[in-house]
Amino acid sequence: MAQADPALASPVPDDPAPDELLRLEDGWERPPRPPLPIVASTVPILGAGALWLVTGSILALWLAALGPLIAIASIADAARTARRDRREAERVGARTRADVMRAVASRHRAERERWWGVHPDVARLVESDVEVWRTHHDRGDTVVVGRGRIPSAVRVTGGRGDPRAGELRRRAAVLEDAPIAVPLEAGIAVIGPPVVGAAVARALVLQACLAHPPGAFSLLPSDSDDEVWFARLPHRRVAAGRTLALQVGGADATDAADIRIVRVGPGEPPPPGCAVVLRVDGPDRALADIGGETYEIRPEAVGRAQAASIADDLALRAARSLGDLGGDDRPVLLADLWADDGRPPVAGAGLAVTIGRDRAPVSVDLVEDGPHAVVTGMTGSGKSELLVTWVLALCARYSTREVTFLLADFKGGTAFQRLAGLPHVTGVITDLDPGGARRAIESLRAEIRWRESELARTGARDIRDDGAGLPRLVVVVDEFAALLADHPELQALFSDLAARGRALGMHLILGTQRTTGVIREGLWANLPLRLSLRVADAADSRAVLGTDAAAGPVSAGTERGTAWLRRSIDAAPRRFRVALARAEDVAAVRHSAQGPTPRRSWLPALPARVDLADLPVPADGGGSAAPLVLGLLDEPDEQRQRPALLERGAPGVVFLGRSGSGRTTALQTLSAQRPDSATWVPADPEAAWDLVADLVRAPRPAPASPRLILIDDVDALVGRYPMDYAGEFLQRLEDLLRGAGGEGAVVALTAQRLTGGVARLVDLAPRRVLLATASRADHVALGGDPAGYEARAVPGRGTMDGIALQVATAWDAAVPGPAGPPETWHPRALTGFVTRRSPQARAALRAWEGAGAALIDLEAFDAGVERGSRTGRVVVVGEPDEWQRHWRTLALIRSDHDLVIDASCGPEYRMLTADRDLPPYCLTGRGRAWVRHAAGEPRRILLPDTPAHA
Structure with a gap:
């Protein structure tokens, strides 16, 4: 009869005493026959011969007989020693086998208890109340169908050459009277006489209900003839995902339940879907067909009275620990x-x-x-x-x-x-x-x-x-x-x-x-x-x-x-x-409801629009010397909302945010508060260059009406300049910010991103207002708290120093218009013109010539210098490399006359003028040029006949 496969239940428990190896003594083996002592036997003979030759006595030859005697005595002694070793080995082997048999029995008892602890049957679950509905990590969804023989974890080594050791090893490898557990959802068919079969099926259902609490599965109505105890189980009165059915009948049994325990009469085929078939021959013997293998087991059986008592105990336990499952459940x-x-x-x-x-x-x-x-x-x-x-x-x-x-x-x-x-x-x-x-x-x-x-x-x-x-x-x-x-x-x-x-x-x-x-x-x-x-x-x-x-x-x-x-x-x-x-x-x-209107725990949220006129004027009154109002601050942790002010002495404020976030509106709000002293830096790079240069060159002392400088989209403005102009422009803005606090001025900037040197400008401003950004990444990059990002913030909503702010709006604030082009310049005397051959240059030359100026090529003029100077309105025309070759003419024009340099020749400006400072910024391709007279400052001009859009 096959033994139960341990894979049907949990893994085989480890040896209860893994550190103490059970080892048998090896069987006694006869030692090899000792060799004949040739040398020992020969020595007495040689000695006897030597004595006879020396003494001449015939008696000395008797000593030769000692050789054979010594050989015979050696063989006899070896045989006696072998008999003694065999008796000692048999005594030790018998004692060791007895010790190992006792250890195997002890370990089998411990192993059996461990198995029954993992897979208890009804008797053990009823006996140990703490095991009822207890979750065991090794148990899983299994049920014990009976007790039988399973492989044991106990191992015995040694005993080589001892025929009795093999039997002991085989007995140690098998655990008798162990639980045979099978998956609960495998489906179990019990085939046997009605009384015994019903008792066995009853035990299986009760074991599942004792091991799993109500809710692990619910019991479907039973078609058994003794369902009184079945109806008393608390599992019968709950709704759960899985269902268990106790059914009677063979091929007609339904397979609607998730867990099926089917009782079948003798001679009837088991129903389909039941992987485990128990053929019960009597209360103490059954054959279990599990996975195609047959095992001899001793099943467990429970009578009707016992089942009713257990069901009542479970119902009482459910009422105490889970509540009255059968109470009034109406809404x-x-x-x-x-x-x-x-x-x-x-x-x-x-x-x-x-x-x-x-x-x-x-x-x-x-x-x-x-x-x-x-x-x-x-x-x-x-x-x-x-x-x-x-x-x-x-x-x-x-x-x-x-x-x-x-x-x-x-x-x-x-x-x-x-x-x-x-x-x-x-x-x-x-x-x-x-x-x-x-x-x-x-x-x-x-x-x-x-x-x-x-x-x-x-x-x-x-x-x-x-x-x-x-x-x-x-x-x-x-x-x-x-x-x-x-x-x-x-x-x-x-x-x-x-x-x-x-x-x-x-x-x-x-x-x-x-x-x-x-x-x-x-x-x-x-x-x-x-x-x-x-x-x-x-x-x-x-x-x-x-x-x-x-x-x-x-x-x-x-x-x-x-x-x-x-x-x-x-x-x-x-x-x-x-x-x-x-x-x-x-x-x-x-x-x-009774009582007064309760106090609200927090103020309303900031409005989507705050008018500047609705905000309270600072305590020291209005006027140009008063702090500037930025908007309305929200401080929920203080339960207050107050105006956001730019204090006196603060050199600047910067507004950061995406397009449409309210940056320009913020500058307009500041401008409305100081309309007489507000200076807008134009978006046009030429006009912005000139204005910032004038502001830096001619700083105003601290007046009663401090200056307010407004620069919108400073990052975009800086980005329009070439690298050398951008660096110089940023340096001038830094000078403005550093000097603003001392003279009482305020510089207000807006930007979308902190690129390049713009970050240095922002660091110089003591106040930073972070408005809405295009993404959370931009919000964090601009120094914002990730938790404070609002994807759908209204225009003007932002934070200042981590506090929520709504920028105020002044609808009557002036908006700066676009800057006009520079003046159109015409020569008044001898003039040098550095240009590259281009349609714009030719148009300018034609206009000057039409206005009465004489045009002379640099090569021809240089030859005329050798013969004498030309007088009147004369324009000497040449390309940058030509002027560098004719350096005497360049020096003549540069020292006493006007030198006009086309903006397209900007890279050669410093070399041609010997001036290390940058000239005023000119837009390339727009008909711009610089005019420089003697040691005077260069000036931006517009060449004649330049299109209006330029």
Whole structure:
């Protein structure tokens, strides 16, 4: 008969004593026959001959007989030694075998106990109450079909040459009377006489129900003739994913159940789908067909009376640990609970309300049982309905003088929408407005300080003192995990509020799908009032309730709205049905609410538009010497909104943001406050170069009307210059910023990106306003907090020093117009013209010639110098390399006359003029040129006949 395959159950347990090897003594082997002592035998003969030759005595020859005697004695001694060693080896081998047999028996007992500990049968489960419904990591979904022989982990080595050692090794490798476990979902057919077969099938069902709690599977109605005990099992009264059926019949048995135990009469074929077939011959013997192999086992059988007793014990256990699965599961209406208790107003320091019913109404007191609570539940369990019921019950029982609410919904914004109109509710924040939600939660910091100051002002120690006069504030959060995922920095705020909230009258009710990895230890320690609806993970149920109750099964149809309550004083959680609040209940509470309008815990969000005229003027009055107003700051943690000011002495401010973020509007707002002293740096690079150069060369002393310099899109403006001009322009702007504070001036810049030297300018400005950016990456690159990024920020919305700001708008502010072109220049005397042959150059020459100027080629003019100078309006024309070859003519023109250099010859300007400074910037290809007279400063001009668009 084959032995049971250990793969059908769990892996073979390790040897109970792996460090003590069981080793048998090897069998005795006869030693090889000793060789004949030739040398020892020859020596006496040689000695006798030598003595005879010396003495001549014939008696000396008798000594030769010693040789053969010594040889015979050596052989006899070897035989005696071998007999002695064999007897000793037999004694040691027998003693070792006895020791190993005792060790094998001991290890088999330990191994058997370990196997039965992993796979207990009905007898062991009933005997050991702690094993019932206990999760075992090695057990899995298996059931013991009987006891039999399985391979053992015990191994015996040694015993070579001993025929009795082989039998001992074979006995050690087999474990008798061990559990034979098979997968529960394999399907088991029990074939045998009706009475014995029914007892065996009964034992299999009871074993599965003892090992797995209700909810692991549910029992389908049985077609057995003794289903009285079957109906008493708690697994029969729950709805779960998997189903187990006890069926009678062979080929007609249905396969609708996930787990099938089918009883078949003798001679009938087993039903299809049953991988395990037990052919029961009697109460103590059966043949198990498992995977095509046959094993001899001893099955377990349970009588009807025993089955009924076990079923009753399981039902009682389920009622104690999981609640009354067979209780009244009809929906509970909040209005019915109010009708039962009359909803009278109550006095006192607590917040006690009824939120559901078991056999009696279930009440919680957020103050006495709290001061804070956590509510867990998976999607669809009714968590949001519980929170709504709790809030509505409190609003119905207490006035706005006693309790107010701040509701936060982070799962779509619909959970608390119907409560928004209640007088007690100071606000409903949702994840649809991330910025508003964050500022509302941060306002709780200011609420903490305000309540502390109010208690200090009235001399009250905490809110329960008569003189406090403060309503309790209950903060209810649905999907607390989602709130922390969006704003992880708020974890510290909630921990602080939980630690100090009791004395200040601030309470938390935090709803979340799971607590593991969401609520930190510091916050968790201050949440003694704990409620849980159904959860997916038993670890979450244990964390909240101390048991697996919330992860277990409930009656069919009650998956939504079944909850468990556990307070710090409770020894075990209490199961109840959550009351449902209807729309008419909300309307009734709104109509009957009493008390004044409660104080709002936070100010309204910043408006999308702030008019400069609506902001208060600084205390020292208006005028050019007053601080500049930038906009309106929002400080929710201080519960205030105040004007954002640029203080006196601040040299500059920079506005950073994408196109359309309100950067130009900010500069217009500043310009409107100092219209007489505001100077706009044009967007035209030529005009901007000239203006900045003038501002740097001629700084104004600190006047009564300080200068305001406005530069829009400075990064784009700098990007229009070539590298050498860009560096010089940035240096001049840096000089302006460094000198602005000393002379009372203010430089205001805007930019989209901090590229190149623009970053240095921004660092010199003491105030930085970060407006909307194109992406979060840009927001961070400009120095913003990633958590403060708003993808859909309105124009003018930004932050200054980490504080939310709405830039003020001045609609009557002047907007600078485009700069005009430079003057058109004509020669008045001898003039040198450095140019490259181009249509623009030829057009300019034709215009000058038409105006009466004489045009002479540089080569011809240079030859004329040899004969004498030409007089009158003469234009000497040559390309840069030609002027360099005729250096005497260049020196003549450069020293006493006008030298005009086409902008296309910019790279040769310094070499031709011997001037290390850059000339005024000129746009190339637009008919620009520089004119330089003697030692004077170069000047930008427009060549004649340049198109108007240039």
